[in-house]
Amino acid sequence: SSNILEAGLGMLLRLRSRDGLERVEVDDNATVAVLKQVINQKLNIPLHDMHLSKNPNLLTSKAPQDIADLDNGSKGLKAVGVNHGDMLYMLYSGERQVQPAFKRSWLDVRPLGHATTAAEIAAKQPRISRQEEAMVASLSFDRDAANHFQSYVQSALAFSIKRGGFIYGTVDESMNVKAEFVYEPPQDGTSMHLTLHRDTEEEKQVDFLAGLLGMKKVGWVYNQSTEERDFIMHADEVKQVAMLQDEIGDYCTTVIVSWEPASEEVPSGQVHFEAFQCSKQCVQLTKEGWLQSTPEGEK
Template identity: 40%
Template sequence: MMMLRIRSRDGLERVSVDGSHITVSQLKTLIQDQLQIPIHNQTLSTNRNLLLAKTPADFSGFSDMNDPNLRISSLGLGHGSMVYLAYEGERTIRGGPAVTPAGSFGRKMTVDDLIARQMRVTRQEKSHCDSVSFDRDCANAFQHYVNESLAFAVKRGGFMYGTVSEEGEVEVNFIYEPPQQGMEDNLILMRDAEEEKRVDAIALGLGMRKVGFIFNQTVTQDKKEYTLSNAEVLLATQLHAESDLKEWVTAVVKLEINEDGGADVHFEAFQMSDMCVRLFREGWFETEIGSEDDPKLSKMKKEVVLGVKDVKEVDNDFFLVVVKILDHQGSLSCTFPIENRNIQTTTRALKTHMDRSRSLPFVKRISDFHLLLFVAQFLDVVSDVPALAECVRLQSHVPEGYELLIDSMANS
């Protein structure tokens, strides 16, 4: 007799089996008997991404356990192994043991018990954001830095700025990287309020706004068991909760081994679910993460209802809503040195940039967010910064005063 762990949208459950010699068909029968999920509704896989699938069409992409006669031992499954389960419809839960009342009015319930029974965690099927499209240059500049300079050894993050359509389509046109300290398993943002005012002033002039946050996962993270770690969920949810934008996007850059043994850089995009953001805003999350805590689980201060259980730990995947990724070529360049990296940006960099693009119209030469942020240090954040950025947005003539200032800075 051995036990398999079954992870579904209802959380983690266990199924007892006779041994690893059983077939997929027999396993499905045991799941039907023990978990009350009809065989014809079940999709099984050893791939954890099955939990992110939303529709039967998505389920069909996971075929490793489609053969009913396949022995589970051939999949490397043994005692304690994890199998992922997706199913359609609702399940009928077998009644639990009878409860002996404590006193004439039954068990006493605390206010926390009552609140927890109202806080039911379910998977959110549809995101508020229909898609997120990345400007190729700004996305490449971010991934190139974490790949070539940081070697995916430490974390790096940035705020994404762009536009949101009425249909919920997000476009990311530049990424602002705040002061930060990246480590193997954590990212600490050391935000500069004055610098962020300049960033927002530039965005205002460009007709854009803050639309999300992007970060990379490191090669040392064991990502086989989770999509985002508990620390990553906390940071992503905190930043989402700060925003008043329902289409707010969290993007992740990761290095994955391909079939040839090489490494490919992948982008993934999510929204934190409405329930996740609500739990954070109302203070349900445990914000202190211990070294012994399971990174694939987020701890709650009080029990919540997950499926049919009262739990204090929630699988992080329950909080993620997948967002489709597209790309586009925006109007901004991304060749000026990027802020808050290892090498400090100086006026020499400005001169090099301006000299290199001397053949272009002046407005085209300054059509780079990172250049505008550097120049904004010397301009009035309320009037001058949005005005200069608006020239870039409209590709219109730059007033002589701004042109003289930028040229003098470059030649200083």
């Protein structure tokens, strides 16, 4: 059976209990019941003793059964508003030893009596830094493949919703990427979000045939809708880019196709193809759960 995974990975969820913070990963199309089974198997919490909610009041409630937003086991997680990276609250009886979700800082493990200087603190602070050099030297896109993708998006969808596909091609020793064709898997798109259906037999066959031709996945392409925006990517798109780079490799390139409406300078409108990558630090921050999904209705 196929799994529906957003940008190639499962749904990572954080679980806050009275004993600490833990994480579990489930398929993107999992139900509430599947999530509880995963928690039962990985964290050894009995199903009959487990209460879950998006409401932090669960942890202090004297009547947890009254907080029932995640009680319907047959509901899909997304249907009840649970998305990748979300924090859920978990209540159970008794106490457990919970492993720290994050490594202790150097301040926590320094020797007793050690005098910490301001310079040491400044040197140890994590910083968001710019990556000086791109991992990919260049990207060339086969004209027919690019035209076939954008023509369908333009003629059938009028750039009103997002559509995407995986780019297959080659990478040379100097990290020059050559995109030869696009495979568009089954998917669900809206004006702001795109979910690709992954791990299907069809995708496996495409991977196999591409390999026979000396090619492999080298990235992905998606179009932006005509909905007005003052940014290149929103948070969910950045996370998708980072997770695909982690899956495919440093040569993974994201190509965004956008539509410039007709104007005096361009009377008939114009389609733009732009290539992007996120930094290695961004990939790592995404894997560790630092990037959060865009709240519904916000940018």
